[in-house]
Amino acid sequence: MRLLGIIFYVGVSICTAIEAIGQTDSLAQRIQGKEGLDKINVLHTIVTDVWLNYPADAMKYGQEALTLSRELEDSAMISKSLRLIAGVHYYKGDYDKSLEYNQKAFSIGAALKDSTLINNGYNNIGLLYYNLGSYQTALEYLLRSKTIKDKIGETYALSTTLNNIGLVFERVKDYQQARKYFTQAYDVANAISDRDNELYSTNNIGITYLREGNLDEAIKYFRKGANMGTEFQNINWGAVSLRGIGEVYMLSGRKDSVLYYLESSLNASRSIDDKKGMAEGYFLLAKNALSEKNFSESLKLLGMSNSLALQIQIRQQQLDNLKLYSEIYARIGDNKMENEYLDKYIHLRDSLFQDAVTRNLNLIPVKIQEEEGRFRLSSQQAEIRNQLLTNQLFTLIITITIPLLIIMVILYKRYRRKAIELQRNNEELKHTQSLLITSEKMASLGVLAAGVGHEINNPLNFIKNGVEAISKKMENNKDDEMNSYLKIVNEGVSRATNIVKSLSHFSRKGHNMEEVCNLQEIIENCLLILHNKIRNKVNIVTNFTKLKVNLKGNEGRLHQAMMNILANAEQAINGKGTIEITTLKRKDHIEIWIEDDGEGIPEDNLMKISDPFFTTKAPGDGTGLGLFITFSIIEEHNGNIEVTSNMGEGTKFTITLPLKR
Structure with a gap:
């Protein structure tokens, strides 16, 4: 495994030496004989080529480009020069200075109504707020950048924006969502041969696996990154790959290799300062x-x-x-120093929280200014009006609540130990509450099902016995018309009996997770219960696997989960539509796909559908507990649910359940 580090470190040493010898002359030659806009464009290219490895040179050429742009009074070039200087400050770690230059560049782009400059501004400002710890603000800016890129079909720098969105999710420990964006970033970079972002995305994917503790997957991506770092001569991201390998070996106990990879990474970082x-x-x-x-x-x-x-x-x-x-x-064993540094840690964390609050307050006029710039873009006028109202409301809320936030911070510092205990109790309370909600709903359904079953079974038995008695009397009677009537009555009794039988599945009590459950029968029972709602509205298409599929779990709770998803699918369809149900047996698990062609779920709501009490229905029409309970039930069975949706096209639920618990 050390071979990767040897190759990379030797490559770093050779490349650094060669580049250091001829760098100054080479850069000077590139701008020789250039004037006006041609010279500015070359200077901009030089800045992006060297800002990682040679930040001092990058700053020099960035300032020269800015001076020339101002002499030509070219606003677009001034904005770009400011943005590139902000990038140099970013890679030097001076985030406040970088934010200042990016906001200047953004103001010019907004005044020019240039969607590319506005887009770049959103992306860069979002990344800076991420580094400054304002994650919600960062995500807001980055998603705006992605939206604009999607609308105008711009692929350049899309990979960077996707990576930045992934970083926000990674920082708040939503590693699956982070990996989704990092993978998209890699695919975009690969499609346009953006080698630096390919390597950057590869390292980011490795980091998500490392944070999850999946060391096998993490080392695979870090090794790939180290090879790419050598191939692309990217010292910065190659060093990140080596650090990743060293950290994986540290966690897995490979002491013989840890020091080597960490020192190789450190030497590479030193070589480019x-x-x-x-x-x-x-x-x-x-x-x-x-x-x-x-x-x-x-x-x-x-x-x-x-x-x-x-x-x-x-x-x-x-x-x-x-x-x-x-x-x-x-x-x-030095308790005094231990507590001293722990207090410093808590003090810095609290001050960063206060900084984030202050930063969001200072951001209010900036946001309003941005929205005024976007307001001048005719295609977005209606959207901007709503956003301005939202910002004004946000300003009012912050003005009222800031004293309360300060008091909360002070109280938190004074009673932090009690707060930890309170948080633990709250988590236990939430867990108990979710169990209580589920238990009460199941109990109510059980009482209803048992009562309906009892009340219906008695008259059904009378009818069935009566029909059998008439049939015996008619054994020697060849009245075909009468026999066909008896056959119809028998069929009706059988269908009613099956419905009652299906209801019984929802009345099962207890938390036994060792019942043998047939998913196909569970889905068919749910469809039978929903028959009256869907028969004249929804076309049901089933693609059940022909392989025998039984899993261990709680049959009653699985009925409840499938019923909630199918009922939601039916409610999402306005007029006539189709629900397609597919089951696939894998090696150690089963997948259930439930797809509808209904109205779809807005992107903003996708992340909220599993929250308790979240509903888009009118008051009185829904509690917002259905999908929350469904997600809880699937988690109890060690499974997971993924939801994808496109507005106007429909929604797809993918449920994965293990065959063995």
């Missing part, structure tokens, strides 16, 4: 030294990491460092 990468490298080396109980070395390395983190204001790294300081002193 990547202070952010160096800070991460020293931090991981400090963790490795701590795992070997080398406390003095661990403190020394952590001090180097913290010095760099403070220098370039990497807040998240500072937090990680303070937490590791506390852990080291805890291992040493």
